[in-house]
Amino acid sequence: MKELMRNVYLKDGLLVTKSRYGSHYGEKVFDGFREWIPWRSKLAAMILKGHRLRLKGDEKVLYLGAASGTTVSHLADIVDEGVIYAVEYAAKPFEKLLELARERENIIPLLFDASKPWKYSGIVEKVDLIYQDIAQKNQIEILESNAEFFLKAEGEVIIMVKARSIDSTADPEFVFESVLREIGGKFEILNHGSLMPYHKDHIFIHARMS
Amino acid sequence: MRYNLWFGTYDGKDVEVSENFEDSFLRAENPSPLPFNIFELGSQVLGESYYRILRKTALKVSEKQIERELKREDRYVVALVKALEEIDEATNMLSEKLEDIKAVKESDITESFEDKIRNLKELRKEIEREIEEVMKKIAPNMTELAGAKVAAKLLERAGSMEKLVRFPASKIQVIGAEKSLYKAFSRMKKGKKAKVPKHGIIFLHPFIRTLPKSKRGKMARFLAAKLAIAAKIDYFRGEVDESLYESIVKRYEELRRK
Numbered sequence: 001m002k003e004l005m006r007n008v009y010l011k012d013g014l015l016v017t018k019s020r021y022g023s024h025y026g027e028k029v030f031d032g033f034r035e036w037i038p039w040r041s042k043l044a045a046m047i048l049k050g051h052r053l054r055l056k057g058d059e060k061v062l063y064l065g066a067a068s069g070t071t072v073s074h075l076a077d078i079v080d081e082g083v084i085y086a087v088e089y090a091a092k093p094f095e096k097l098l099e100l101a102r103e104r105e106n107i108i109p110l111l112f113d114a115s116k117p118w119k120y121s122g123i124v125e126k127v128d129l130i131y132q133d134i135a136q137k138n139q140i141e142i143l144e145s146n147a148e149f150f151l152k153a154e155g156e157v158i159i160m161v162k163a164r165s166i167d168s169t170a171d172p173e174f175v176f177e178s179v180l181r182e183i184g185g186k187f188e189i190l191n192h193g194s195l196m197p198y199h200k201d202h203i204f205i206h207a208r209m210s
Numbered sequence: 211m212r213y214n215l216w217f218g219t220y221d222g223k224d225v226e227v228s229e230n231f232e233d234s235f236l237r238a239e240n241p242s243p244l245p246f247n248i249f250e251l252g253s254q255v256l257g258e259s260y261y262r263i264l265r266k267t268a269l270k271v272s273e274k275q276i277e278r279e280l281k282r283e284d285r286y287v288v289a290l291v292k293a294l295e296e297i298d299e300a301t302n303m304l305s306e307k308l309e310d311i312k313a314v315k316e317s318d319i320t321e322s323f324e325d326k327i328r329n330l331k332e333l334r335k336e337i338e339r340e341i342e343e344v345m346k347k348i349a350p351n352m353t354e355l356a357g358a359k360v361a362a363k364l365l366e367r368a369g370s371m372e373k374l375v376r377f378p379a380s381k382i383q384v385i386g387a388e389k390s391l392y393k394a395f396s397r398m399k400k401g402k403k404a405k406v407p408k409h410g411i412i413f414l415h416p417f418i419r420t421l422p423k424s425k426r427g428k429m430a431r432f433l434a435a436k437l438a439i440a441a442k443i444d445y446f447r448g449e450v451d452e453s454l455y456e457s458i459v460k461r462y463e464e465l466r467r468k
Contacts, residue, residue, distance in 0.1 A: 083261060091279035098272060101265075108265050111272045122215040122238025123264070125249040149243045 004047060006055050007078045009033070015044055017077035024073045024100055034077065038198040041071040042133055042160045045198035051191055051206065053158075057081045060127040062150050064114040064142065065134035068096035069107075075131070076104050085124045089113045115142045117149040124150050130157045135165040140182050147186075147209065156208045157187060163201040172201045183207055214238050216267065217252055225255050231267040232274075283348045284371040290341050291366035294334060301330045350450045351440035355433070355458060356415055363411045364437070375445045382441075383434035386410030412437070417462045425465045432461045 002010045007018040016033040028035040038044040047053075058081040066072050066086035076084055086101065087110045088094045094111055101109040112120045114134060127150050132143050143159055151157065161179050163172035176192075183189060187207035195202040213220045216238040218228040228234035252260045308323045342358035348371065352361040367385045368374035377385075384391050387410035397404035408427035409418060418429050436454050443451055 091276050094272065095276055095280075098269070098276065101269060105262075105265065108261075108268045109272050110268060111275045118241060119239050121240040121242075121244060122213065122248070123235065123268075126247065 005052050005078065006057050007080065008036070008047060015048055017074045019074075019077040021073075021077075021103060025068065025070045034074070036074050041074060042195055042199055042202060042204065043071050043075065043131070043158070045195040045202075046158075046193075046204045048198070049193055049195065049204075051193060051204065053206070055079060055129075059129055060125060061085070062124055062127045062130045062146065063087065064130065064132040064146060066093075066097050066109075067133075068093040069100040071131075071133070072097065072107060073100055073104075076100075076106055080106065082106060082128075083108065085110060085120075085127070087112055087114050087120070114146065117146045121149055126150055126152045126155075128152055128155050130155070131159075132157065133160040135160075135162045137166060139166070140179060143183075144186055151209055153209060156190070156206065159183070159205045159207075160195075161203050161205065162199075163203075176203050179203075180205065186210070213244060214240055215244075215248060215252070216264065217255060220246075220251065225251065227255055231263065232271050235267050235271050280348065283344050284365060287341055287344050287348070287362050288366045288369065290337050290344075291362050294337050294341070297330055297334050297337070301327060301334070304330070349441065349444040351444050351454055352437060354450065354455050355437055355440050356412065360411060360414050361437075363414075367411065371441070371445050375441045377438065377441075379431075379435040379438040382437050383408075383412065383430050384410045385412075417458060421462075421465055425468070429462060429465055433458055 004010055004015075009016050009018065011033060014028075015036040015038060017036050018032060019029075019034040020032065021034070023029045023034065025040065027037055027040075036044040038048050055078055057079055059079045060082055061075065061079055061084045063072055063075065063084055063086045066088040067090075069086070072084060072086050084107050086097060086107055088097055089112065091111070094109070097109055101107040108123075110120055110123065114132075115136075115138070130143065130146055130151055132139065132146075134142065136142065139159070139161070143157060147155070147157060161176065163170075163175040166175050166179060180189065180192060183205055188210040190206045190208055192203055192205040195204060211222060213222075214234070214237055215225075216235040217225075217231060218234055219226045249260065252264075256263055304323065304327050308320060308327065311317070311323070312320055338359070341362045342353075345353045345358040345362050345365075349361055349365070352364070355361075356364070364382060364385055365371065365374055368377060374382075384407055387407035390405075390407045394404040394406045409430035412418060412430055412433055413426075415433060417433065418426050421429055436458055440451075440454055443449065443454075
């Protein structure tokens with residue numbers, strides 16, 4: 001068993017997180033570990049593609065686009081001594097996210113529109129990391145306004161970009177270049193890369209406030 | 211400057227602690243980033259249980275919000291049922307035109323016509339599946355009693371779950387047969403003999419359709435009564451009550467044997 005990150009291991013070729021909780025989205029659970037399926041979670045794909053995050057476990061995280069909590073559940077295993085503010089606007093997936101939040105003490109569920117950070121500005125504290133996976137045309141704008149409200153001076157961001165949701169007609173490579181340029185204007189880009197073969201036409205970008 | 215925080219308001223010096231955290235949670239709006247650390251300020255007021263109270267409040271508020279949101283799904287079903295009816299009309303109209311064209315000449319255009327009609331039929335199936343899924347969630351008892359199709363049509367005629375739960379059973383029994391119902395009423399007013407309809411949309415239910423004519427009225431009355439109860443359970447409680455379905459099966463068997 002190989003440790004890749006805090007509470008993240010490679011066990012017999014499977015990516016797993018150390019967890020004392022049960023299955024949330026149909027993943028396998030075995031003696032204190034939960035399988036982390038890269039086809040379901042872009043963060044898992046990013047880690048398997050070789051990019052690691054240096055997390056101590058007590059970080060404060062703002063998660064935009066929490067959906068039904070697939071990735072949130074694993075992130076909650078990793079920052080087990082921290083807090084995750086999980087923002088999701090759609091009621092249906094939020095129901096499932098609520099189930100997760102009820103059993104995990106480090107998740108605060110927020111049914112808010114991530115494009116209006118002022119609406120939850122009196123709830124969320126300054127965070128170490130903003131994670132964004134919202135597949136919307138103006139997702140960079142949304143990231144920037146949330147960073148302005150909630151990101152610590154040295155804070156970092158991880159953003160998952162789907163080429164098709166930014167511009168469905170343009171060549172993905174071209175879309176990624178323009179997104180990287182846009183983010184590069186406000187942040188210092190630490191790393192980026194494709195999520196193939198787990199997620200087609202997706203890239204991750206890891207950046208720091210500059 | 212007054213800051214709106216989830217646990218109260220802050221004027222830069224003192225915190226006025228909210229009497230109801232759920233209310234202040236939803237009012238925690240500020241035009242620009244807070245120039246202070248909300249966790250530190252909150253801990254002065256709430257102590258070590260800051261995160262525990264925050265999480266509890268967030269859970270409570272979002273549970274309520276979700277409940278309200280999901281209740282709005284009835285409007286979605288209403289829109290879907292209307293769309294379904296339009297699609298049926300369009301499909302029929304197109305099929306007629308296609309026959310007209312075919313009668314005159316077999317051409318390439320008839321193929322693309324057939325394609326479009328097939329697409330519409332597929333869309334129809336998709337919408338039906340979606341209606342079924344949502345109906346199971348928002349009206350599980352009605353769906354079990356009458357099937358998603360009939361239940362959704364009743365909901366569409368009523369306009370919303372809120373209105374449907376206020377309908378008496380006698381109204382549910384004749385929804386969809388308004389024309390003949392009012393015709394009968396106006397005849398009665400004039401002192402003439404009149405036939406009041408026994409069933410509207412619920413006639414589509416196999417338990418009514420498959421009975422001999424003389425027994426359909428009894429079954430319709432019974433089914434409508436149970437549907438009226440089912441709608442109320444769905445709207446106010448949301449849990450499935452199996453005894454309702456058992457009772458209509460029993461009544462159906464009785465009427466069939468007699």
